Amino acid sequence: MNILGIETSCDETSAAVLRNGQVVSNVISSQLVHRDYGGVVPELASREHERLIVSVVNAAVNQANIQKNDLDLIAATAGPGLIGAVMVGLCFAQGMARALDIPLVPVNHIEAHIFSAFIGKQEESGTPRQEFISLTVSGGHTMLALVRPDLSYDIIGRTIDDAAGEAFDKTGKMLGLDYPAGPVIDRLARDGDPGFHAFPQALTAQSHSSKSYRDNFNFSFSGLKTSVLNYIGRHQPEFIEHHLPDICASIQAAITGVLVRKTIAAAKKHRVSTVSVAGGVSANSALRSSMQNACDREGLRLFIPDTVYSTDNAAMIAAMAELKHRRGTLQSNRYDVAPFASFTLR
Ligand code: ATP
Ligand code: MG
Ligand code: FE
Numbered sequence: 001m002n003i004l005g006i007e008t009s010c011d012e013t014s015a016a017v018l019r020n021g022q023v024v025s026n027v028i029s030s031q032l033v034h035r036d037y038g039g040v041v042p043e044l045a046s047r048e049h050e051r052l053i054v055s056v057v058n059a060a061v062n063q064a065n066i067q068k069n070d071l072d073l074i075a076a077t078a079g080p081g082l083i084g085a086v087m088v089g090l091c092f093a094q095g096m097a098r099a100l101d102i103p104l105v106p107v108n109h110i111e112a113h114i115f116s117a118f119i120g121k122q123e124e125s126g127t128p129r130q131e132f133i134s135l136t137v138s139g140g141h142t143m144l145a146l147v148r149p150d151l152s153y154d155i156i157g158r159t160i161d162d163a164a165g166e167a168f169d170k171t172g173k174m175l176g177l178d179y180p181a182g183p184v185i186d187r188l189a190r191d192g193d194p195g196f197h198a199f200p201q202a203l204t205a206q207s208h209s210s211k212s213y214r215d216n217f218n219f220s221f222s223g224l225k226t227s228v229l230n231y232i233g234r235h236q237p238e239f240i241e242h243h244l245p246d247i248c249a250s251i252q253a254a255i256t257g258v259l260v261r262k263t264i265a266a267a268k269k270h271r272v273s274t275v276s277v278a279g280g281v282s283a284n285s286a287l288r289s290s291m292q293n294a295c296d297r298e299g300l301r302l303f304i305p306d307t308v309y310s311t312d313n314a315a316m317i318a319a320m321a322e323l324k325h326r327r328g329t330l331q332s333n334r335y336d337v338a339p340f341a342s343f344t345l346r
Pocket of ligand 3: 109113138139280311312
């Protein structure tokens with residue numbers, strides 16, 4: 001079975017082919033036009049997707065060594081994301097599926113992130129056979145969910161303000177780093193001391209005297225932002241520049257510290273033996289190593305996607321459709337799919 005995946009929810013134009021569960025191509029074109037603006041400009045993103053979609057899809061099909069006629073199914077992101085950006089990929093997929101007379105499967109981008117942790121990891125079943133705790137940390141979302149083998153899930157915690165990726169990007173911007181600042185902070189932090197300054201880790205038992213925070217699985221990163229802003233204001237620019245790696249390492253430690261602590265606490269509370277982490281921030285090297293250490297300590301099995309599947313990619317969109325197909329929960333042959341902008345609780 002050949003599945004074509006298409007992803008255009010934000011600033012990556014991506015297409016991938018999955019053959020019998022294996023990723024055989026995954027073409028990702030990251031839009032560079034947003035660099036000068038310090039963030040993604042929605043209208044420019046839509047236009048770039050429009051400009052790139054044909055060549056990216058053709059490249060994915062060619063690299064898979066197949067013809068379009070060999071495709072059995074097309075999966076495309078239907079949301080959440082920038083609505084104009086989502087529409088470009090989804091409408092393209094609708095047209096292509098109709099022309100080839102094959103099913104179109106709308107995919108929820110965040111669900112695709114959740115299950116991307118298992119791409120290429122468990123050939124047999126695609127996901128664990130028991131319930132597990134999933135941490136999704138991306139540019140727009142931060143959430144903990146209890147996921148069941150039938151792919152259903154309960155969200156047990158989410159951010160009440162910024163997402164973890166935003167916390168990286170916005171504090172990085174304050175330090176004058178390029179967008180997106182997450183990978184830049186990751187790189188600079190390698191030469192820094194994470195204990196240089198203790199930035200706040202909100203909504204943890206450690207940050208509040210009340211025990212009730214032990215079972216609080218929500219996140220908050222706005223206080224960290226204010227704290228970094230104040231810190232920069234209190235110090236000379238030369239000091240900040242000289243200690244940039246230390247400050248980056250300290251910010252990174254504050255963000256990843258909260259993520260690890262809450263994920264482990266959720267796993268213990270729900271008595272699961274498996275944990276997964278996915279989304280763009282799961283590419284962060286400090287998060288990967290500290291989550292692995294914590295899971296080893298607690299006897300938990302950890303799944304993290306290969307970094308190419310952490311940030312936005314179409315392989316995870318195709319993989320999501322394949323998982324649903326395997327679980328028999330695929331609703332297909334619907335061409336009248338509507339795009340959606342925000343993630344709604346089910
Ligand atoms: P969403 O998935 O919520 O709709 P998005 O698709 O824009 O948002 P992703 O592509 O999953 O988000 O992730 C992008 C985010 O990941 C950015 O905030 C970026 O800074 C962050 N990121 C990527 N690599 C790293 C890294 N190595 N360290 C920290 N953050 C990173
Ligand atoms: Mg992106
Ligand atoms: Fe994403």
